[in-house]
C-alpha cells in the first residue's frame with residue numbers, strides 16, 4: 001500500500017474497476033504471489049479507509065491485461081525493455097541530488113511517460129525506489145532507506 005501524506009494510493013483497473021490489494025498479495029506465501037484484485041468498496045471497508053483519504057491510480061489488472069492482449073506476445077522482448085527502463089530509472093535517481101517525476105521523465109526521453117510511470121509504480125511497490133511528496137506537492141523519487149516492517153503497515157490495523 002502506497003501512503004503519501006496520509007493519502008492511500010490505490011491502483012485501480014481501468015477495464016473492470018477492481019483495485020489491487022497489495023496487503024493480501026504480500027501476505028501470500030512467496031512463490032504463490034498472485035495479485036489480489038477486489039472491489040473498491042470492499043477494499044475501503046476492509047482497511048477502514050475514509051472516502052477522502054485515498055486517490056486512485058489507473059492501471060490494468062493481470063486478467064484484463066491478458067484479455068486485452070497487452071503483454072501477451074513476446075514476453076522476452078517486453079522483459080528486456082522493462083529491465084532497460086528500470087536500469088535507467090535507477091541510474092537517473094542515483095545520479096540526481098533531488099529527483100522529481102519531471103526530471104526523471106525528461107532524462108528518460110526515449111521512453112514514454114506512461115512506460116516510465118508504470119515502471120516507477122511497480123518499483124515503488126516492491127520497494128526498489130521510494131516515492132515521497134514534497135511540501136510543494138511534487139513527487140520526489142529516491143533510493144529507499146531500509147524500512148522497518150512495522151512502519152510499512154501504518155494502515156494495516
Ligand SMILES: [Zn+2]
Pocket residue numbers: 013014015016017018060061062063064065
Ligand atoms: Zn481488470
